[in-house]
Amino acid sequence: PKDPATISEVDGVVKFGEIKRGKREIYVYQEPAEEGVEPQLYEVPAGKHLRVHEGDRVRAGDRLTEGPVNPHDILLIKGPRAVQEYLLNEVQEVYRLQGVRISDKHIGVIVRQMLQKVRVTEPGDTDFLEGETVDRLTFRDENDRIQKRKSKPAAAEPVLLGITKASLTTQSFISAASFQETTRVLTDAAIRGAKDDLLGLKENIIIGHLIPAGSGIYRYAEIDIQPPAGYEAPPPRVEEPVPVPLAAAVLVGEEE
Structure with a gap:
């Protein structure tokens, strides 16, 4: 994001330093204090609005200044689970403002591919x-x-x-080629001698195969279903010919 917020990398107490060359110094002293551990220093533009005051306690991942949070910073400081929750909540917030309710699982599928x-x-x-x-x-x-x-x-x-890069770096070159940069993806796959195992939904739809989900999942392909003991299959139904009235048959013959 443009002009992202500065976030704390450690738990601790905020102390303000001097303003040098248009930059305000913000120190975060870890608690409990450890001998030989220097406070974490952050330099932010002097005119930028702060979200903390002198003596405030902050936790790793908390914003020190106003602005959007860079998801890469959350991933670095708090790990994959935290960035997944952040992305999910941010996307859901857009839908909530429009009065749209959408299940988390749909967004979760996209976020999972991003990681x-x-x-x-x-x-x-x-x-x-x-x-x-x-x-x-x-x-x-x-x-x-x-x-x-x-x-x-x-x-x-x-x-x-990003969602574009995630789509282009999927294991299936057929799926990647159907999205963007088709020539580059196919050329790269040919040079590497890549093999597509057709494990996903998209590539199987493109090829015209059953998707590996539900009754079409691979592990069900070789299952032989045996009837229970004592079960007798019903006799096959015999379709009886439907009689056609003579007048209708004559009219059909005349049309031909």
Whole structure:
């Protein structure tokens, strides 16, 4: 967002410092105070409206100045759950102002996709590279495989993507190509020799397959349903021919 609010990264007490070169110094002293720990310093424009006063207690993630909160700051300070709740509440607020009621689950699906990626900070004994952005589920599966071998797992931090970027970085190149930048997505997939496992709804609709949901879910495909003991199937129905009046048959013949 433009001109975002300054938020506190720690719990503590607010103390105001000097104004230097048009910037006001705001110190947040952690509580309980720890020996050798310096207070957190924030410099904000002197003319910007403050939300705190001298001696106020703040918690990590609280705004010190007016303005919209940057979701990336919330993710960094408070974690994925907090940024999910923030985005959900902000979107719902827009609908509430218009008198529209919408279930949280619809917005939650979008927010979940915005947090589908993680950035590798420590590759450990995996095949990942430091700084590589990978799918969250792929990262989890690879770590599970490494831990079964008693090796060192990788470490990663969550990444917040915009809805456009999230749609273009999905695992399915068919789904990504149907959204935007079709030429680039297909060229990149061809160079990498990518394979689409058709795990999502969108790519299956494009191909013309059953969507993997409800009765079309993959794990139900090989289930053989056996009737209960003693069950006798009803005899098949035989459709009897419907008699056609002679006059109607004659009229049809004349039309032909």
